[in-house]
Amino acid sequence: MALGWDDLAAAALARQFPDDPGTVAEQVRAIGAMQTQTARSAFIGLGARFPGVSHAAISEAYDRGEIVRGSTIRGTVHTATPETYTVLAEATRVGQHQRWARMLGITDEQIADLWASVEDHAREWRSPDDLREHARRWLAEHAPASAGVVDDGPARHVALTHGGLVRRPASGDRWEGQGTPVYGTFHPTGPATLADVVALHLRAHGPASRQDVGWWAGLPLRAVEEGIAGLEVVEHEGPGGRAYVDLPHAPPPRDLPGVRLLPEFDALLCGYDSKARDRFVTPEHHRRLWSESNGMLLPPLLVDGRITGHWRAGGTARRRPMEVTWFARTRRPRRAELEQPVAALETALGITVTEVGITRESV
Known part of the structure; x- marks a missing residue:
């Protein structure tokens, strides 16, 4: 398929x-x-x-x-x-x-x-x-x-x-x-193999191309192939002429409506080959989020399962403002949609967001 x-x-x-x-x-x-x-x-x-x-x-x-x-x-x-x-x-x-x-x-x-x-x-x-x-x-x-x-x-x-x-x-x-x-x-919990490495990636990020696994794990493709050979996998044709492998009995796909505030280096970007992250972001938007000169990423804004902007709540103070930026020609996040993700951020990070600004950015 x-x-x-x-x-x-x-x-x-x-x-x-x-x-x-x-x-x-x-x-x-x-x-x-x-x-x-x-x-x-x-x-x-x-x-x-x-x-x-x-x-x-x-x-x-x-x-x-x-x-x-x-x-x-x-x-x-x-x-x-x-x-x-x-x-x-x-x-x-x-x-x-x-x-x-x-x-x-x-x-x-x-x-x-x-x-x-x-x-x-x-x-x-x-x-x-x-x-x-x-x-x-x-x-x-x-x-x-x-x-x-x-x-x-x-x-x-x-x-x-x-x-x-x-x-x-x-x-x-x-x-x-x-x-x-x-x-x-660090004291390992037991032995590990290249098959374990590939299986770990597929459980968290699959289906994935060999290039995705290699980029994420820092492995040459020959090592990825060795890992795949030790697993039972299914294989699909995918974008760009690449083959995508997965574990059998994977969870069913899902939609993700609404807004999420993701961290720098989130897995929706960093789980995949940096040249093929189109499943969650357009190449144009990726260039805006990722600085090739220093490897830093802006914290992504996820709207309806797509990365369509970024956000910032800078500083180290326990009380701080937040700015949410969405890219032109994408869906603007509604202020009411930000209430739950902001509350989740406050609870997880132990801060209070004093105000939320919403800005449109042309890319």
């Missing part, structure tokens, strides 16, 4: 906006890993999907380790349950080992040994500077020619972005804040 963009969107909405399963951990497990470079994104994303989930409940789930946060696939920060994070760590090992080895000028075996050393060092919570210094000392002993590479540039993150660590706020900070974190060793 051939699928169009609307078919793909409806299938993905059923997975990203399921019935509320109960606890915060169950909610996060249901929708898969959440990209959370911006720490508040986990709070906003859960509030948009499960209105009524509270800031306290999400914070407590982090505190108890029922959900964890750290740098994994593509070197990006994700929030997930420990079981899901275990799968992300496997994707990171396959997708990032050779990249880091090339960057540092060392062998694959040496990068594995370096990361094992970092994990052993982080059995107590460590600051980023402490971990960088540990990596520099390890390289000075085992690969002296590469020791200076970690002093600046992308290689300075080598100790922080391999999936073997989780992060938490430094003492006194809040989980939604952007303060300097500390890092500790």
Whole structure:
């Protein structure tokens, strides 16, 4: 059966906006890993999907380790349950080992040994500077020619972005804040395979092309094919001549009428190949939302299952105004439609929105 963009969107909405399963951990497990470079994104994303989930409940789930946060696939920060994070760590090992080895000028075996050393060092919570210094000392002993590479540039993150660590706020900070974190060793819940990586993506984002899975997981297409080979899948023809794979017995597609306030790096965008995100946004609007120069995304406005604008409630004050912007030639969100998503945002993020402005933007 051939699928169009609307078919793909409806299938993905059923997975990203399921019935509320109960606890915060169950909610996060249901929708898969959440990209959370911006720490508040986990709070906003859960509030948009499960209105009524509270800031306290999400914070407590982090505190108890029922959900964890750290740098994994593509070197990006994700929030997930420990079981899901275990799968992300496997994707990171396959997708990032050779990249880091090339960057540092060392062998694959040496990068594995370096990361094992970092994990052993982080059995107590460590600051980023402490971990960088540990990596520099390890390289000075085992690969002296590469020791200076970690002093600046992308290689300075080598100790922080391999999936073997989780992060938490430094003492006194809040989980939604952007303060300097500390890092500790992550303990996997069991073995994971490339088939697990592909299955995780399809459960949360499917149907998906091989390019979608590869972009999301930071894997080469040969690794994606290896993962697919370990699964029972169904395959459909889709837009752009790409084949789209899915797990059997997927949930039925759904519509999503009304308005949602999504976080930066939401899965409706970041779950898919950056060159083929048409299921939720037009290429023209995508260019407005995503800055290729720094990789940042504006928080998207979702109207009737399509991303048609963006919003802002900037600053760190507990009371702040909000501005909602919709793109010309799309449906204007009605003020009454914003009451429920704004209330969900307030509850999840622990803020009060003092006023809401609505603005039209020509793109």
